[in-house]
Amino acid sequence: MRALINSYDVVVIGAGPAGSMASYNASKMGAKTLLIEKSQEIGEPVRCAEAVPKIDELYGIPADPSFVRTTLDGGYIIAPNGKVIAIRGGKTDGYVVERKIFDKHLAIRSANQGTKIAVKSRVTNIEKEGSGYVITINHMGEEYKVRTKIVIAADGVESSMAEMVGLKSKKNVKEVCSCAEYEMINGKCIDDKMLELYFGGVAPQGYAWIFPKGDTVNVGLGIIGGKKSALEYLDDFITNPILEGRLENATPVEFKCGGAPVGGPIEKTYAEGFIVVGDAAGQISPLTGGGISLSMDCGLIAGEVAAKCIKQNNWSEEAIKEYETIWHEKYLHLLNNDLKYKSILQQLTDTELNAIGDSIEGDLDDVNVPKIALKAVKKSPSLLKYLKEIL
Template sequence: MLERKSFDKYLALRAAEAGADVLTMSMAKDLIFREGSVGGVVFRCPDGVQEVECGMVIAADGVQSSIARKAGLETGFRPGEICSCVQYEAAGLDVDPETMEFYFGSRFAPSGYLWVFPKGEGRANVGLGVRRKNCSERGPLSYLNRFMEDRGFKRIEFNAGAVPVCGPVKRTFTDGLLVVGDAAGQVDPLTGGGIHVAAECAKIAGEVAAEAIESGRVDGKFLSRYEIRWRKKVGKNLERSLRFRKILDGLSDEELDSLLRSLEGKDLSSISKISLLRILKNYPSILRTLRDML
């Protein structure tokens, strides 16, 4: 389990060592345009509003990217397409340090799941993600607090955020700008995991940006190769995960329990399509969903 605070600081350190200027306590507010192409950023910092011109911009400003939208790209998500996530770091836990725990169902996390990720020394990340339209209580924190109280976990840190789980946005490039990570919806719709997907796409974005600057071509036609490459690399996996998530959305708690019991003790990596269909024949709702999707 990554120590996210240390991980982010490590990335900033590596960037600075490579020559980047890291601006703390600063927020991008607007874009600078040159002849219709993005050519810089307006940002607010402790010294006031500043501007920086550049060859091109990479927008990695998270879900509902305002920077990409200022460039004319549609990066908004509807409430039902976003997972509300809350997490505590907990201490004094008696948990298996080699086992990750997952809890599903409407009692724990409607249209999502709850997790316990051990970090050693009796600590763990305990959190959940739910789509708000399916919450029957005040919100995701009420589900998490109830779980923490039932288990007697002690809270030592709290984090919250939003994760897009409907697949990527339709377009991730325009003249002078690329969109990466949560801002582009580059998140696994089934698990809500985004770091590994974003890392793959960010590497491609960096390569394309370098090619664009070196060739003097930052127009959308040239930058479209970014979208072609990342969709080839991770696009099919994201589409498949979205289909699986939609199947799980259609299951009741009882059907989900029965399905998991039927898979108990089986090597999931070795299950063939034929054997999977034999298992699913007992679950008409899943078969109906599959039929509608195909």
């Protein structure tokens, strides 16, 4: 056991997109900030299909060729009967990135603002000490302790930090979507600039995907429940006739698996001197499992509020609450809508999904769920029992 080695204004736990954006803003606004990552390499292991929206337009982060593998025009939604619906623009354009490099890039941006980074450092405990916290870190078998005024817990889907201060609700843990994915070489996409999302029995209560990633493709799926493991569904998907042999000659170069917390946000994301952000807070679309952009933006909000509290010498629960007020105003209704859409989608049979697909003619310019539901009900009035909540 080593003695207390340092004190910080803000300690951020987890160097994923949420943590690096939080520490970036905290440092930029003058707070003495430490970012702690348990992995020996930031960005590893990857548990992601690696699609991000236009980070240059949204966050002013240039789409650097070192991590951008594909610039997307949009995506295809594919019904169980093979009907392909194209969505171009709207929220579907963006990039497929190399997350190992992307995540490290975000951490480097944060370091360039003054953040200190500790890698191969697992936080094993958080204890309250006065109005601040003492954090215990295990690095290469040695224990260290650091003091901080504010903790930002950005420790992802397996988060245990929020629970340590009594914040995390067990509700989310029950709703983790199990994902399995291969990155494959020699696979073919319908179009090298479009995402492919397959709904129905191929991935019960979730969906399967093929994302173009430069020379390779990310082929994966997420399920909730189901009769087999995610990996077994994935192996079946690869040979599914709906793909018309496009993965026939493909072979994996990487396997990824992980969980996406799609049960909606945790009930409370702050306490005195404490903020929960990203997957740890359930800030991920329950419908799509997309969480990178939300984590980044909520990370920015967390970093800004933390730095402001440090400047005002007040990180009481009342002061920290501003974080939740801001992110709720921006995103809570979207997450709640997605939760509703997800639960409807989960009740639909392949036949009903086909009916919805068949009701759509031509390309879409965005995913407007109420508009799609209206078209579907006009074509198949029996769908009203599921879709009336949306109309």
